[in-house]
Amino acid sequence: MAKPSLWGCRPEEAEASFGATLISNFLTSAMPELPEVETIVRELRAVILQRTIRRARLLRADLWATPPHSAAAFNRQFAGKRFTQINRRGKYLIFVLNDGQRLVGHLGMTGKFLVSRAADKAPDHLCSQYLFTDGLRLDHVDVRRFGSLGIYPPDAPIPAVKALGPEPLERNFNGATLRPLLYSRNGSRRKRAIHTLLLDQKLIAGVGNIYASEALFRSGIRPQKSAQKLRLADLPRLATCIKEVLRQSLKLGGTTISDYRRVDDKPGKFRALLQVYDRKGEPCRQCGALIRRVRLGGRSAFYCPKCQK
């Protein structure tokens, strides 16, 4: 169900097509993981592609990972150009400009992209902003500033992106793809908890805390289980569960956990389908046992003590 393309249309048309709340604030999601970032990328594509940028501003230089380091030079990178492609790799957004330069963004914990009108009030925690010649505006907001942003010349390597592991929604992703979760490159067995390994972006791209817990629930594997105790034969099922949970969430526009500020925001609808994440003390939807929370490598994982072994 692809959204209608809005390339080149006027802001009023985009607004009419998406509804009033959309233009004000439709691209939000707490804790963006693969499905959330993919949703954002798709919606951004439909609205901002091919619009000419009049002016760009960098308001939070601490997020900026690459040169230029002055406001004027930042603006020069964008003024008069257009975004011709917007892609996703793992949790990274890659905006391609018509001169081949690429703007690469990571949303961290609280990053958002909001589309509004030039005259609208600037949101709090604005990190960068792109004003289009037709009056649309793209605001990049990040409350906790755990995100990052950088620009890369055509063909220049993007180190963080290059280091990413396989994409779980690619067709050839399967149990064999997950073998590095159990064995390191020198052949020795990994000992870390499987949940911790699923969060390692070098081993698999795009999975964060929510979908690691959810995929392990579906697989019947406890998050704290050492990779040493898993068999290669367990991996095909795990791969299938990862794919399923990501696909299902993507279909519903991702998961919105806490959007305390904007009640009128369009939230991702996957939250209602969460089986374990953020459900500590609540009954398992499968067996009624109480969901538990465990801390692993500084992150919290959720599981059902009865359904997961």
Added chain:
DNA sequence: CTTGTGCCCTGCCAGC
């Protein structure tokens, strides 16, 4: 090489 720890940052909320 692998694995673990602490830091970045802000808003929320339990506890006083």
Added chain:
DNA sequence: TGCTGGCAGGGCACAA
């Protein structure tokens, strides 16, 4: 009621 300390987490630097 109002303040405060602890907590949350993706990615990275650093130590062992």
